Amino acid sequence: MxxxxxxxxxxxxxxxxxxxxxxxxxxxxxxxxxxxxxxxxxxxxxxxxxxxxxxxxxxxxxxxxLVSKENYFSKHMKGLIKNFFNDSPAQFASFFTKKAEFTEAELEELREIIDGKLNKKK
The missing domain is CATH 1.10.10.10 (Winged helix-like DNA-binding domain superfamily/Winged helix DNA-binding domain)
Incomplete structure (x- = not known):
């Protein structure tokens, strides 16, 4: 809901x-x-x-x-990706990074976040 x-x-x-x-x-x-x-x-x-x-x-x-902010927005982010980006996080990331016009430093910060997540999964 x-x-x-x-x-x-x-x-x-x-x-x-x-x-x-x-x-x-x-x-x-x-x-x-x-x-x-x-x-x-x-x-x-x-x-x-x-x-x-x-x-x-x-x-x-x-x-x-009764619901944490993180859980609420996580659920809605997943719904957004499913409904508007063919359930593809990669399509979402591509759209997000192209349309948001991030600085090089901001993109590097995003890369570090993703690299950190990847390292934890290994």
Missing amino acids: KLSPTEEELMNHLWKLKKAFMKDLLEEYSDPKPAATTISTLLKRMQDKEFVAYTSKGKSREYYP
Whole structure:
């Protein structure tokens, strides 16, 4: 299941804070801040999708993520590669490196990351 762009924005705030009350989440937004009812609705939808849960603290709810940022984006990256690049990481990498216009230093850094992964698999 995927989050909408507004849910992803809220989820990013929650991943950053790790645990948060409604007021903490609202403080993370720049002005104009969304209405508390909007955040409440998003949190409810995210609970239904099983991305967020909460613990009750008196009359307040402290929200926390059920899915890590790494797992969420890893799953969606795999889906992107499958759906748009014929399930070929090489096609994705080719597109990514051509369209992103990396500097030579950035490409070298990517090479080091890939070489490191290859060395660990040996």
